[in-house]
Amino acid sequence: MTDQGTATPHVDGLPGTVPIDLDACAAEPIRIPGSVQPHGVLLAVTEPALEVRHVSRNVEQLVGRAAEDVVGAGLASVLGPEAADGIRQHVRTFGDLRARNPLSVDVLGADGPVTVDAILHRVAIGTGTLLVVELEPAHGPRPFSFPNTYQAVRGAIEELNRARTLEELYDVAAREVRALTGFDRVMVYRFDPEYNGEVVAEARREDLNSFFGLHYPASDIPPQARQLYETNWVRLIADVGYTPSPVVPPFDPASGEPLDMTHAVLRSVSPVHIEYLGNMGVKASMSISLLRDGKLWGLVACHHYSGALMPPYGARAAAEFLGSTLSLRLVARAEERELETELAAQGVIARVLHAARDADRALADALVSDPGLLALVPARGVAVRADGLVATAGDVPDDVGPLLDWAASRPDAVTAVTALEEDAPALAATLPGVAGVLAVRLPDDQCVVWLRHEVVQDVYWGGDPHNAKIAREEDGKVRLSPRLSFERWREVVRGRSEPWADAHVRAVEDLRTRLLEVLLLRNRWQMAAARTVQQSLLPRSLPQPPGWTLHARYEPSAGGRVGGDWYDALELPDGRIAVVVGDVAGHGVGAAAAMGQLRNALRAYVLRGEDVAEALADLDALARRTMPDDLATLVVAMVDPETGEAWIGSAGHPQPLLVDGHGRATLASVAVERPIGVGSGAPRATRVQVDVGGALVLYSDGLVDSRSTSLAAGIERLVAAFGAGACGGSVDIDDVVEACRDDDSTDALTLRVLARAPDPASTPAVVAGAA
Structure with a gap:
């Protein structure tokens, strides 16, 4: 048995031209085998007429009539009127037939009446349904009922309830299932997340070697078999060496479909699985599914080595009942452990968050x-x-x-x-x-x-898991067979940690x-702290030299995050005005702190008489030596208020705008050096002239750059906004901010305007808006 694959490998020693179909086993139609195990007889009949549509060929051994003669006959003529009436009355009375199994009936056999257990369920076929009647020899307590099932497992349930650990639960289950069914070996088999199995408990004959602790690869039980285990909780193979009894006819005459035997207790078993059991020396087997949330968690696997074994339906039902109880106890115990872990985790989380x-x-x-x-x-x-x-x-x-x-x-x-x-x-x-x-x-x-x-783990497998399949050539074809050896095989697993629970x-x-x-x-705390730092660093008042006005606007980034934008203006000892707009990369307290250091250092440089180029060079050197993780862009203008002459330097910052006395705005031809903190080398300063009635405009990229607007397009928009006064009108800078603001911008925006007063006879190009 194997997981499905996409490759078609070849096997050493076999013809290289013969591919192995690795999908064959995983795709095997085990739900529609077309045959039954011969320890019982299967009939599929119509309702309400109870006419036989399908029958297993071994029906002749029970009633003395050939299968071909039975097909098309009424159930009463095959099993006898009393048995047919009992089945008819049963299916009319009860809706959930599987919950009411078995029904004990006396069949008119070839040599006289035979008491059998009738196990009933319905199956869809074509556009209708058929009633499936499976007849097994009647053994065990009669009549079979829930009370005698409960009595059979009452002591075992009490032991399960007393168990305090999962290991105790496993041991009780293995021991009690063996006592109920008589199998030579009973194992509790647990799956990992990849469906590799491990034997976690066993009860066995003393002369048998132990399988406890052995692992088995997931390929031993392919996916479609696991799905059946989730549907049928008990699966019996009374005689591994049985000869299958075919279903007649193999395809439904009305629909052309084979009979679906998903829920049939007599369903014939995959030949690959039979060979697998045979290689282990098993003569009879039974499995009980252990489920959690409807998914296969494990199995109680039963093996018999001394010959065929047919536990009566009552014993199997009791074992199924015990398996269901074990599943509930396993789920309950697992949930208890999870609750304990969760409560402990919540306590730790509470303490960690308090510190945080x-x-x-x-x-x-x-x-x-x-x-x-x-x-x-x-x-x-x-x-x-x-x-x-x-x-x-x-x-x-x-x-x-x-x-x-x-x-x-x-x-x-x-x-x-x-x-x-x-x-x-x-x-x-x-x-x-x-x-x-x-x-x-x-x-x-x-x-x-x-x-x-x-x-590093030593994992012991029941055979080499890397050679879990054998390829054999038969009639020029290669088929997959289960491995022959189940000897204890040690594998050293490296490169893995303990799984995360x-x-x-x-x-x-x-x-x-x-x-x-x-x-x-x-x-929020950091934003508040950064806002406080930033506000403390912005100038409380702006210099107002005669004939000039300074206007400033600042808006934080989206969400109110404080960035590294700042502006500054101060009067120098020689009477000039220094105007600055800068932008430190980042947001929050770190950006605000970096902004403060750069702002204060630049103030010191310009106040001691350095020109624009010297101040930028010294500021870059300071940043590289003391602030290696910070980066900023910056534009500095030193303006002579008497003449309107201005020297401007830019370190990675957008070029300023010049507005002439007629209100025409243009981008100043200023050289843009590398940002502060990168190494600007020998920065250059550019001389420009601010006309009477004109203005010098400095701004941050948050005003002109966004996710939906390129820097060039944003600058064009800004130039157009200031150029609105070219026809003799004035421009309100609040209107400029409104026109240039972009909702897609994630950065703060700063706008700084140094406007020169016009001649008395003219209209100013730039005026202040609302404060």
Whole structure:
């Protein structure tokens, strides 16, 4: 048996031209085998006429009539009037037939009356349905009923209820199912998330070797077989060496479809599975499904080695009842463990969040401090990046930068990896010894990552899992067969960590949701602090030299985030006016702090008499030496109010505008050097003339650049807005801001206008708007 694949490999020793169909087993039509196991007889009849539409060929052994003679006959003529009437009355009385099985009836056999268990269910075929009647020899307590089923398992249920651990539950189940059914070996078989199985308990004959702790590959039970286990909770093969009894006719005369035997207890078994059991030396087998939330969680697998074994229907029903009870207890115990883990996690989260809300502590440090995030998820170490800082706890590599970058780039909010070398080999190369990663992505490249080291495991398989299938050539064709050897096989598993438990992953998801609230709260604090810093650094008043007026407008970025925009104006000792507009990259307290340092340093340079070029060169040198992580753009103008002469320098900032005395606006021909902090070399200053009645306009890129407007288009829009006064009217700068503001802009905007007074006979080109 195998999982489905897309390749068509070849097998050594077989003709290279003969491909192996790896899909054959997984696609095997096990729901419509066309035959039954011969320890019972199957009939499919119409309703309400009860006319036989299909019958298994071995019906002749029961009633003495050939299958071909039975097809088309009434059920009363085949089984006898009393048996047919009993079945008719039963199906009229009860809606859910499977819940009322079996019905005990006396059939007119070839040698006289025979008491059988009639197991009934309906099956869809074509546009209608058929009633399927399966007849098995009657054994065990008569009549079969829920009370005697319960009595058979009453003691076992009491033991299950007394069990305190999963291991005790497994042991009780294996022991009691063996006592009920008489099989030589009964195993509790648990699946992992990939459906590899492990024997977690067994009860066996003393002379048999133990299978406890052995693992079996998922290919032993292909997907369509697992689906049937979820539908039929008990599956019996009374004699592995049986000869199948075909269903006559194989296809329905009306619909042309084969009979669906999904719910048939006599359904014939896949030849591949029969061969698999035969290779293990098993003569009879039975399985009981263990389900959680309707999905296959495990199996109670029963094996008999000394010959055929036919547990009566009552014993099988009791075993099924016990399996259902075990499933409920397993779910309850698992939920108890999950609840305990969840309550413990909520306590840790509450303490961590309390520390995270401390405004006086860095968030990264607060998250890793005791009890910290290592108390939430068992791991060797944890690393956090928040607010631009990195903090770690536990056993963490020296350089976690690549790990944090990887975590911040994950598409999912939470990523769990147990084999890092397989999932991210480049990252694994930077983290020696680390195999497991549990990563939480947060906004703005912030993240939390737990680390687990490699756990080297010795896994013992029932046979080599990498050679779980055998290819055989028959009549020039290659088919897949189950492996022949089930000897204990040791595999050393490396490069993997202990799996991240679902409960811990859910706790991390909850932590992330609540951390987002903390981040929002801390962002509000930072915005308020940054706004306070920024407001304290903006000039309280603007110089107003005779014949000149200064106008300034500032609006924060979208969402009220404080950026690094600033403006300044001061009168120099020689009477000139220095006007500045700058923009530090970033937002928040960091940008505001950088803005303050640059603003104060520039003031000092220009007040001690440096010209524009010298001041920009010194400011760049200061930034590169003391603020290596910050970058800013800046434009500085030094204006002589007597003559209107201005010297302008730009470090990566948009060129200023000049408005002439007639209201015509143009882009000033100013050389734009590299930004502050990059290394501007020898910046240049450009001389321009501000006309009488004209103006010098400085601005930040937030006014002219956005996600939907290019910088060039934004500048054209600004030039047009100031040029609106070219026909002799005046321009209100509030109207300019309104005309140039872009809702798609994510940056703050600053507009600074230094306007020269006009001749008394003329109209000013630029006037102040509302304050």
